[in-house]
């Protein structure tokens with residue numbers, strides 16, 4: 001994600017030390033609670049009667065995230081989603097919708113939950129083809145004291161006793177629903193999820209559909225899922241819209257079917273593992289183009305799906321096309337850095353969605369929302385590099401918990417520093433590092449990237465997540481030298497690609513790659529502890545490691 005607003009609101013969103021202390025207590029409590037929940041099914045599985053055939057138990061309604069314990073569900077692992085939407089862009093309404101999740105149970109389930117807001121009306125839930133009980137429940141604990149922040153919800157499913165999922169067995173959940181999806185307001189007051197794509201910010205507005213982005217939790221505004229980054233799955237996204245509207249999903253366009261009633265179904269398929277926060281179902285009046293590019297590290301030809309808001313002025317269109325024309329060279333720059341492009345297609349969505357103000361690295365199709373007030377569509381070429389870098393760092397190698405967000409954003413931001421320097425007349429990353437280390441005010445160092453004061457409102461806080469994250473990467477580069485560093489940049493892709501990495505796993509991999517031993521290795525470990533977990537300006541700098 002990249003927001004030009006984040007940098008400008010940095011000082012106003014800084015949290016005081018009192019908040020730090022209280023939120024630490026809060027965090028400790030939620031972790032203990034989640035562990036308690038997770039311990040329950042383990043006991044059950046060991047009961048007489050064999051694993052999965054003993055007494056059924058309830059799946060946990062949390063995966064114990066340090067910042068967002070409201071998200072994720074235990075007791076099963078999602079493998080595939082088929083999402084079918086019948087969408088009316090004029091009314092911004094899902095006339096009908098059906099999401100089918102194929103999952104494997106890890107315990108015998110009397111009850112389990114999915115992450116799903118209750119703005120949409122669920123008409124039926126079936127488990128393995130048999131009607132199941134269901135209810136909407138608030139996730140716990142409360143996400144925020146601010147009444148404008150959306151409280152995450154759960155769809156709790158109680159299968160008929162004859163179709164209770166059994167440990168190790170695959171099962172299918174089919175949810176039918178309809179209504180008007182609502183955007184989600186995050187703890188930092190930004191919006192995400194199903195956003196009616198309108199401009200300008202102040203009425204009267206013109207609207208043409210939906211700008212659909214989901215970091216960290218927006219996907220639960222439009223389809224039920226296990227909405228947590230570690231439960232990646234493959235996706236079929238089928239969206240029926242009036243002819244003339246363009247509908248977009250993750251992955252490749254498998255089929256475009258015209259119906260007799262003046263509507264068409266856009267069927268997108270993504271067969272690489274995809275985190276739910278990287279999905280989309282954006283619909284609008286777009287100039288839609290299917291092209292191709294050659295990924296030079298493998299010689300693979302990739303389809304390129306570009307969608308530009310149809311109301312773009314000739315000047316806006318020319319500027320967007322100038323940025324898009326550089327995307328293939330940027331992808332090849334990144335594939336030299338990180339290894340082969342991890343997915344089977346690429347593209348971009350330049351929409352006109354006022355009130356959003358950020359870009360998001362939607363898998364295979366980075367989304368650009370346009371100006372916050374005007375909605376004017378644009379793609380900054382540096383931001384484009386950032387979102388394309390996320391396809392490797394973020395989308396293929398994905399954070400393990402939301403407290404690891406510095407990994408996604410630190411690497412993407414560093415990638416942009418590096419590209420700007422080599423290809424676009426920017427400063428040397430080493431000089432950026434020196435400048436930030438010398439000039440960043442003391443209070444900005446008080447938020448540790450891998451802790452974020454335990455406050456989800458700090459997830460996209462510019463200095464700790466983006467700048468200090470990138471400094472940690474650049475500092476490591478200076479410590480180990482370019483040869484080791486660039487081999488490591490590729491190694492994390494081969495080691496963690498199409499999966500997840502925690503901060504601890506990252507540090508362990510970086511230390512191993514360094515080849516350091518003894519006191520030098522201890523100093524490197526202290527370096528990472530200070531830079532990622534320290535709540536003051538780190539004292540260990542690359543110069544401490546000698547030439």
Ligand SMILES: [Zn+2]
Nearest residue numbers: 001002409412
């Ligand atoms: Zn980003």
